[in-house]
Amino acid sequence: MASRSPRSRGTCVLQRALSPRDGSVVSSARYRRTCEEPLYLIALDRYKPDPASKYHFSPVSAPPGFLYDATLSDGDCKIRVTLHPNLNPLVQNNALRCGSELNSVQFAVQFDEARLGGHRRTFQVLGLETGSPAFKRLRGLNLQSLPWFGRSDGDDETAVVPLLARRTCYLPLWDCEDYYGDAWESPARRAESPAHHSESDADEESTQFVTLQQVKASFIKKSKGKLGPLTVRVLKKSRLCHFGKEDRTNECPYQADLEVADGSGAASVILWNSLCLRWYRCLDPGMVLQLWDYRVKESYSRRLGEGRESQNQDQDQDQQHIEISLNSRNPAAIIRIVPERSVQRGWRLPSQTFSFLTRAALASCPDGTVCDFIGLVRFVGRPERTRKKGGGGEEFSVYRWLQLDDGTGDGPILLKLHSTSQPETHARLRPMFIVVCTNSQLASAGSNQGGPPSYQYLTSTRHSQVYGHGQHRGRSYTTLPLVQRFIAWVHTLSEATEMSTAAVGGYFSFPPLPTNIKHYLGERKGNPCLLSMEELRAEVGRLQYREHRRFTVQGSIIAARYCRPGERQGEQGRLSTSRAGLAECSTRHYSSASSLDSASLEPKCSPVGSPEVPLSPHYLRISTPKQSPPRRSPRKRPLGKCRRKTETPRKRFALASQFKSSPAHSRQADRSLQESSASCSLADFILEQICSEFQLSSDEEEQEMQVEDPALLSPPPGARPLAWSGRCWQGERLGGAGVFPETVPRRYNHARWELQTRAAGLQPACLSHTLPEPARELESFSPASSYQGCYSITILGLNERLAVDAVFLPTMPAGPHSVPHENSLASVLAHGGPSPSRPPPAPEDLIATAPALANKHFLFVLDISQQGAERLEVVLNRAYPYP
Structure with missing residues (x-):
C-alpha cells in the first residue's frame, strides 16, 4: 500500500496537540495537553516495570505488575506513548485494543533528565475515550512508513524498547512464555x-x-x-x-x-x-x-533437595x-x-530418540506417561487463558484443545496444548494437517472411586515441541515404523469426509462432568466451592480477556428457550464501568463498548422467558453457548491397504450434539453447502501434500465421497421460537441470552484458513495483524456440523436478588458417565445431553417438559469467559437437581 503524504505541520493533529505553543521547552508540570481530534491505536506493547519505573508515577498509582506502551497515529505521523497504570484494566479486558479510535486523549510529558539537554520526551496518556472503529480511516495507509512524531532526521534511535523500564524487549500481550518483537533474531x-561463530573454529583440529x-x-x-x-x-x-x-x-x-x-x-x-x-x-x-x-x-x-538425605554423596557421577x-x-x-x-x-554422540505411542497403546498406560504423539488434526479450539499460580494474579498461561486421530484405539485423543514458545507454529495450527507433539504427558480424569479412568488426554509439558506442516521434512522421526504406518493410514482417508467434520474454535469443555450430583461431589471430595450470587458477580468483575473460570452456584430455573442455528438473538449486554477495577481506570469517562465490536453487537435474542428489561449499569448482559467440536459421521474408506477392521462410528468424547432434528435457516444451509464444496475442491490434494514430508506415497487413487450437508437434513424454518417462562424477572441480570460468534465452532474452510485462524485467536498486538471486526469475520464461516442450536436458561438465585442468563449446548457424554436416562429437560441438563439409549428428542419435546423445573432447587456449574470489550460468555455446563 502506498502511504499518504503527510500534511503540513499546522494541519497534523499530533503536531498541533503536542508541540509547545511558543516553541519553547516547558516544564513537565505545565505540559499537559488534550487532543480533541481522533487518534488511532495501531500497536500495544507490554513489559515488566523495574525499580526505576515507579519514579514516573505517583505513589498511589505505582505500576501494579505490567506497563503498556501504545503507538498512536493521526494518519500523518505516529507516536509511542505510555499508558497510565489506571488505564491498564482497559487493555486487560480488551476494551482498548488495536484499531480503536480514541477521542479526548490527555497527554502528559516527561523529559529525560539523564540525557544532555533533556531533549528526549516521554509522553504518558492519562485518560481517553474510545469511539468507533478506525479501520476505514486507516485503510490504504502504510503504517510502517509513517514518520515518528518529534524524531529529528539525525536521530538514529530506531530500536523499539520499553519507554519507562530498562528492558531489552517487550513481552507478548497475553502471556509471558513466547518470544515477541524484533529483538528476537530469526x-x-x-x-x-559470522560474529556468532568461534574464533577457534580454524584451530578446531588442535582443540582438546x-x-x-x-x-x-x-x-x-x-x-x-x-x-x-x-x-x-x-x-x-x-x-x-x-x-x-x-x-x-x-x-x-x-x-x-x-x-x-x-x-x-x-x-x-x-x-x-x-x-x-x-x-x-x-x-x-x-x-x-x-x-x-x-x-x-x-x-x-539437586539444589532444591539440599538438606535432604535422599541422595548418597558417593553416587555414580554419571x-x-x-x-x-x-x-x-x-x-x-x-x-x-x-x-x-x-x-x-x-x-560417540547419542542419537535423538523418540517414544511414539498410538492411541490404542495409551489406553493401557498409567497417568504421567511421557510420550511423543503424531496425529491428524480434526479440531483446533480457541485459545483460553488461566491465571498462573505464584504470578501475583497478573500472569496468565494460554492453552487450547486439539483433537488428533491416528486411526487406532476407540477414538481420537485430545491434546491440551499450552505454549511451547513456538508462536509461529501455534498460529498455523489448523485441521487437516499432521501434527507431532513431543514430550507430551498422559493425564486422566473421571475415575469412579478407585476404578479405571473415564477419560484420557495428553497435555504438553515444559519440554514439549510441536511440529506442523512444513516442519517435518528431514526430521529423524519421519522414518520410524509407527510414523510410516500412520502415514499409510492417512492415505486411506477420504478428504471430502474429513473436511465435512473438521472444525475450528468455539466453546469446548473437557473432560465431561459427572451425570449426577453425588458423583460430582465425590470428584470434588465433597467441596463444590459454592458461591453466592453476589460473590459470583464480584468474581466475574475480575475476569480478564479470554480468562476462563468455572463457578458453582445454587438457584432455580425460571425460563428456558430453544434458539435455532443462525437465529439472531437479543441485544448482548456488557459490564458497566463501575465494575471492580474499572471505575478508577481513567481520569476521563470512556465508552465501555469495544471499538472493534460495536458493529457486531447487534440485537441477538430477547431475554429468556421475559420481555426486554433495561439493565442496571453495574452488570454485564451477555450471551454464551456451550459448544463442542464436531461428531464425525461413519467414515467410508476406499478398499486397499491399512483398512481398519471395523467401520463403525467411534465415540467423540462429548464432541457431538445429538439434536439432528432442529431446524436451520435455508440461507445458512446454502452457505454451508457452498463452503463445503469449495473447500473440498480446493483441498483435493491436502492429505497428499502433508504426507509428502514423510516420503511415503499411496499407489491407489482416493475415491471422492459426496457428503450431505447436515443443515439440508433439517426441517425448514418457520415455526415460532420455543420458550417456556415460569416467571418473569424484572430485576438485575448477569449475562445475556445470545450466542457469541466466538462461542460457536466453525466449519473449517481451507481456502480461508488464515483469516479463520486469526479470527478465532487472541487479539493481536499490532494493527497489521488485526482483523477489522473479528466477530463479524467469524460469522462469515458456517457453524460446524455439531452445532444444532442452543438452549437459553435463566437462573434465579435462592435469595432472588440476581438472575443469570446462560446458554446450554447439549452434547453426548461418553464412557462410564454415559448412562441411560429419561429425555426430559431436567435430565438432559444434568447429564449434559440426551440419553444414548434413546432417539434424541426434538426441541419441542424438551421445552414441553420445562414446567416441571419450576420451584426446584438446582446446583449449577457455570463456565464463564470474558470475550473482550466486557462481553461475558456464560455457559451452563451442568444443572444437578438438589435432593
Missing part, C-alpha cells in the same frame, strides 16, 4: 551472522575437547582452571522462562534449558539473559553444539546433577552449531 539471521563425565568429575573435585570445550547433542529444549521482577533491574530476564548428552553422560545447559535473544529460536532438539567458556553449577533440582550455564559475560560463552554432515563418528 534463525536465518543467526545462521548468516572434554566430555561431560570429565566436567562432572572436575566439578566434584572442585578443580580450578578453565575447562575445555564440549561437544554435545541437544535432546530436549524447554519453553522460555521470563523471570523479570518489579524490584530487580535486569534488561533481559529470560532463561531456557537444553537437555544435552554425549557418549559419557547427560547434563542440562542453561541459556541466560541475552543469549536467549540470540540463540533460542535457532536451537532445536537433535542439533550438535560445541560450547566454549561455560560455567558449571549444581543442578537446580547421574545428571550438574548444569552448564551459558552467559553473555563473565565469561562470554561461545556457541557453535555443528552441521550433521560434519559430525564425526569418534565423538
